Amino acid sequence: MYILYRDDQPYYIGKTAGSLFDRIYDHANKPADPYYNFWNFFSVFVVPKIRDIREVESILIAATPTSNKARPKITRLKLPRKVAACLRRRTIPVDGNT
Numbered sequence: 129m130y131i132l133y134r135d136d137q138p139y140y141i142g143k144t145a146g147s148l149f150d151r152i153y154d155h156a157n158k159p160a161d162p163y164y165n166f167w168n169f170f171s172v173f174v175v176p177k178i179r180d181i182r183e184v185e186s187i188l189i190a191a192t193p194t195s196n197k198a199r200p201k202i203t204r205l206k207l208p209r210k211v212a213a214c215l216r217r218r219t220i221p222v223d224g225n226t
Contacts, residue, residue: 129175129185132167138192139167143185
């Protein structure tokens with residue numbers, strides 16, 4: 129799993145089943161690649177369990193403004209009753225002060 133950055137902003141979040149080197153190389157050196165020439169740094173993440181990669185990628189895409197075209201489907205979890213009740217009691221003032 130990797131993130132391409134344009135300066136200090138995340139630009140694209142991706143994963144590869146093949147060689148990570150080859151994937152980054154393609155992004156950097158092949159003009160036909162859709163992300164060619166739009167990034168200048170990258171980060172790599174190791175997700176220990178293969179079955180978790182898709183979920184981690186989905187969370188990162190959903191939480192980060194990027195050029196990803198993917199629209200991840202994240203399973204909604206039901207909040208425990210106490211947490212839901214606490215959130216319902218909490219109100220945000222109109223003026224933004226807490």
